[in-house]
Amino acid sequence: MKTGECMALVACYECKKEISSEAPSCPHCGAKKPSNVKTYLLGTVGVIIAWAIYAVSSTDTSSPEAREKMNAQAAIEKCWETQRRESLDAGQKQFLAGVCEGMESKYTAKYGTNP
Numbered sequence: 001m002k003t004g005e006c007m008a009l010v011a012c013y014e015c016k017k018e019i020s021s022e023a024p025s026c027p028h029c030g031a032k033k034p035s036n037v038k039t040y041l042l043g044t045v046g047v048i049i050a051w052a053i054y055a056v057s058s059t060d061t062s063s064p065e066a067r068e069k070m071n072a073q074a075a076i077e078k079c080w081e082t083q084r085r086e087s088l089d090a091g092q093k094q095f096l097a098g099v100c101e102g103m104e105s106k107y108t109a110k111y112g113t114n115p
């Protein structure tokens with residue numbers, strides 16, 4: 001085994017033993033490393049959402065309440081957008097519809113108007 005400087009050692013998330021960062025799975029317990037692609041995608045989605053919230057909240061700086069109202073509207077819109085996704089099954093769609101309707105009724109109760 002060569003001792004290249006590029007071979008960093010990381011702790012296995014399962015058995016906590018040191019394994020090479022290059023190894024696709026742990027030689028001690030066989031645990032596969034969590035997919036980097038998934039982490040990358042989650043990070044990207046997080047950045048997009050943070051950016052969207054920032055963009056929405058920076059368009060109206062008249063009052064904190066107006067901003068909050070716009071954020072609530074944007075959140076409800078995003079909720080329905082997610083709910084309409086083709087990849088969801090009927091159960092998930094039904095669950096999300098309930099969540100979105102809950103958000104809408106909270107909005108109506110708070111601001112006295114429909115979103």
Ligand SMILES: [Zn+2]
Pocket residue numbers: 012013014015016017026027028029030031
């Ligand atoms: Zn391990």
